[in-house]
Amino acid sequence: MRPRYGYGFFSVDSTGEFRQKILFFYWDPDRELYRSTSTPLGKKHETETMRTNMQAFVNSEKILVNRKSVKARVLHVDIGFISSKKRPYVEFLITFKGDLVKGINTYENYYEREKVEYSYRVTWTFPENFKVIKADVGFPYEVIDGRIIVFNVEKGAETPGYEVIEFLVL
DSSP states (O other): OEEEEEEEEEEEOTTSEEEEEEEEEEEOTTOHHHHHTSSHHHHHHHHHHHHHHHHHHHHHSEEEETTEEEOOEEEEEEEEESSSTTOEEEEEEEEEEOOOOSEEEEEEEEOOOOBOSSEEEEEEEOOTTEEEEEEEOSSOEEEETTTEEEEEEOTTOBOOSEEEEEEEEO
16 A cells, blocks of 8 residues: 555634644555455454554644644544545544634644655645734745645655744734
């Protein structure tokens, strides 16, 4: 099974809850994941293993909201297939909460640098009364409507191990 593409959709709400929906798409010519998830017990085992692995990954990150450490939690994992048993996807739902203030707020994430095995896209959305001031995600990004950040990462790129987004709460 080989990773083919990823997509991360991150949203922040006015209460300070950060929600992440991350999708990984794979090419699995031998249908290994399909075989291991073809029974309810098999699927439960695979999703629990993936949840445990992803939780270990997010636990290794240092996430700060306004310079205070927060802990991410993997809430849900799902496995499915797109048009073929050879094309699985894995979906993760992850959340954490920070204390936001009126004025300037900062999200920071420290993580292990790595060479990217597959291309992916990330979209961040903030509520209407928020405005992105600046960001450093290690890659060129676009700010849309003052509150949406979009960027792409190409296979073979190296992640910086750090990202920061400053945003204004009106």
